[in-house]
Amino acid sequence: MMVKQHMLFTLYSICGIVLKGAQGQFPLVQNMTVTEGGIANLTCRVEHNDNTSLQWSNPAQQTLFFGDKKALRDNRIELVRATAQELTISISEVTLGDEGLYTCSLFTMPVKTAKAFLTVLGVPKKPEINGLTKPAKEGDHITLTCVTSGSKPAADVRWFRNEKEIKGAKEVNASGKTFTVKSSLRLQVDRQDDGVAYTCRVDHVALTTTHEDTTQVLEVHYAPIVNIKHSATLPQEGQYLKLECEPQGNPSPDPVLWTKDGGELPDLDHMIVEGRELTFTSLNKTDNGTYRCEATNHLGTSHAEYKLVIYDAPTTPSPSTTSPAPTLPDTTGPLDSKNLNAAVTGNRDPNAQKNVPDHALIGGVVAVVVFATLCLIIVLGRYLARHKGTYLTNEAKGADDAPDADTAIINADGNHAHAEEKKEYFI
Numbered sequence: 001m002m003v004k005q006h007m008l009f010t011l012y013s014i015c016g017i018v019l020k021g022a023q024g025q026f027p028l029v030q031n032m033t034v035t036e037g038g039i040a041n042l043t044c045r046v047e048h049n050d051n052t053s054l055q056w057s058n059p060a061q062q063t064l065f066f067g068d069k070k071a072l073r074d075n076r077i078e079l080v081r082a083t084a085q086e087l088t089i090s091i092s093e094v095t096l097g098d099e100g101l102y103t104c105s106l107f108t109m110p111v112k113t114a115k116a117f118l119t120v121l122g123v124p125k126k127p128e129i130n131g132l133t134k135p136a137k138e139g140d141h142i143t144l145t146c147v148t149s150g151s152k153p154a155a156d157v158r159w160f161r162n163e164k165e166i167k168g169a170k171e172v173n174a175s176g177k178t179f180t181v182k183s184s185l186r187l188q189v190d191r192q193d194d195g196v197a198y199t200c201r202v203d204h205v206a207l208t209t210t211h212e213d214t215t216q217v218l219e220v221h222y223a224p225i226v227n228i229k230h231s232a233t234l235p236q237e238g239q240y241l242k243l244e245c246e247p248q249g250n251p252s253p254d255p256v257l258w259t260k261d262g263g264e265l266p267d268l269d270h271m272i273v274e275g276r277e278l279t280f281t282s283l284n285k286t287d288n289g290t291y292r293c294e295a296t297n298h299l300g301t302s303h304a305e306y307k308l309v310i311y312d313a314p315t316t317p318s319p320s321t322t323s324p325a326p327t328l329p330d331t332t333g334p335l336d337s338k339n340l341n342a343a344v345t346g347n348r349d350p351n352a353q354k355n356v357p358d359h360a361l362i363g364g365v366v367a368v369v370v371f372a373t374l375c376l377i378i379v380l381g382r383y384l385a386r387h388k389g390t391y392l393t394n395e396a397k398g399a400d401d402a403p404d405a406d407t408a409i410i411n412a413d414g415n416h417a418h419a420e421e422k423k424e425y426f427i
């Protein structure tokens with residue numbers, strides 16, 4: 001029927017007939033979509049109207065406006081325009097309850113109506129993250145849930161770990177006209193998760209220019225790991241040395257405990273403990289031994305050890321001008337393997353006894369190389385004398401067949417390779 005009326009209307013318009021009779025009169029309306037809390041304008045138009053009245057009524061069939069006369073007491077509903085051709089009313093602070101089919105009636109005989117559907121979008125609430133009330137312990141399984149309610153249609157919920165998207169398990173429940181959307185993340189946390197930001201983000205058609213999100217920073221408690229940093233690899237007598245204990249743990253293990261050879265640190269003026277650092281202002285041979293740093297938090301205790309071996313200070317200037325060559329310690333005590341390696345590689349004294357066998361070795365290698373070269377020259381010489389002719393023929397053949405210089409080279413190469421195969425065969 002709409003189509004027929006529309007065709008009639010078009011026909012009349014084209015012919016320029018101004019129709020005053022009831023026959024060509026019909027109301028025109030449009031469906032609308034409004035976000036909750038917004039304003040909906042309901043417009044009903046009649047192209048060729050005599051002074052016949054228009055009326056808007058709501059989904060419950062209650063009359064809202066009859067012409068310019070308000071029929072329902074509702075402060076949110078106001079008249080925007082009432083003319084012979086148009087009746088526009090507005091509904092402000094639209095709620096989900098306003099959704100439905102609105103009717104515009106034109107009081108001709110018989111009454112003609114048009115229906116407009118008002119769709120109301122539910123705005124999702126700011127997402128809430130649950131499951132992270134207290135710090136987690138390393139190895140714990142935790143489930144983070146993100147919930148947003150009030151969306152219509154159902155919102156899209158996504159998880160990000162430090163801004164990188166990760167997949168959660170989504171669940172949608174209808175509650176009345178709106179939806180509650182939940183997304184869960186199940187994690188086994190480790191120390192790498194400490195301080196990581198988990199963001200739950202909600203995207204929705206009612207949030208056109210923006211999105212809602214909530215971020216939670218994960219706190220993970222873990223037992224300490226200890227590392228000792230030292231300021232010198234080959235500590236020498238009289239030198240300054242700083243040992244720095246670097247425990248990693250959450251909560252931060254503080255203070256740390258320094259011990260020497262399983263007992264208390266000796267009370268010496270040149271040995272200073274300050275916070276996590278143990279400083280020797282001037283090393284003495286008597287400082288050698290094993291130093292241990294121990295760190296503890298409520299999840300455990302851990303330690304690291306540093307074997308201090310003190311080398312002799314250089315007594316005479318070294319022949320090497322740039323750096324004094326460290327000598328091996330004269331103590332017979334156990335050596336820290338790291339320090340031992342450093343001592344061996346660091347020895348660059350050209351007069352050192354242990355370098356002599358190297359000279360003999362080099363001499364032997366040179367002799368072998370010279371001998372091998374001589375043999376090769378002899379064999380090659382014999383071969384060339386016997387097969388020189390083959391080479392020349394092969395190369396010439398490739399060049400002759402070729403239509404141009406480039407191809408000649410290609411052909412020549414190919415034949416050369418062939419010749420080499422032959423050479424191997426003859427040897």
Ligand SMILES: *[C@@H]1O[C@H](CO)[C@@H](O)[C@H](O)[C@H]1NC(C)=O
Binds near residue numbers: 041
């Ligand atoms: C509704 O109509 C009023 C008056 O014409 C206008 O100011 C307002 O922008 C309209 N609102 C919408 C949502 O179209």
Ligand SMILES: *[C@@H]1O[C@H](CO)[C@@H](O)[C@H](O)[C@H]1NC(C)=O
Binds near residue numbers: 049050051
């Ligand atoms: C409509 O009513 C107005 C006054 O209310 C009058 O001036 C006008 O002539 C009427 N139009 C028609 C087509 O009856």
Ligand SMILES: *[C@@H]1O[C@H](CO)[C@@H](O)[C@H](O)[C@H]1NC(C)=O
Binds near residue numbers: 031116117
């Ligand atoms: C208006 O909305 C109703 C209900 O959703 C639908 O049946 C109808 O086709 C829509 N009309 C237009 C013109 O979009």
Ligand SMILES: *[C@@H]1O[C@H](CO)[C@@H](O)[C@H](O)[C@H]1NC(C)=O
Binds near residue numbers: 171172173180181182
């Ligand atoms: C959805 O409904 C189920 C069953 O009633 C319930 O177990 C679940 O917790 C609900 N989920 C949300 C997100 O409300």
Ligand SMILES: *[C@@H]1O[C@H](CO)[C@@H](O)[C@H](O)[C@H]1NC(C)=O
Binds near residue numbers: 285
């Ligand atoms: C090392 O300590 C001993 C006794 O504590 C002292 O006699 C000696 O002079 C010290 N050596 C150096 C190089 O300071």
Ligand SMILES: *[C@@H]1O[C@H](CO)[C@@H](O)[C@H](O)[C@H]1NC(C)=O
Binds near residue numbers: 285286331334
């Ligand atoms: C440290 O020096 C003392 C003597 O000063 C010696 O008895 C001990 O074996 C040394 N320990 C180490 C680990 O070098």
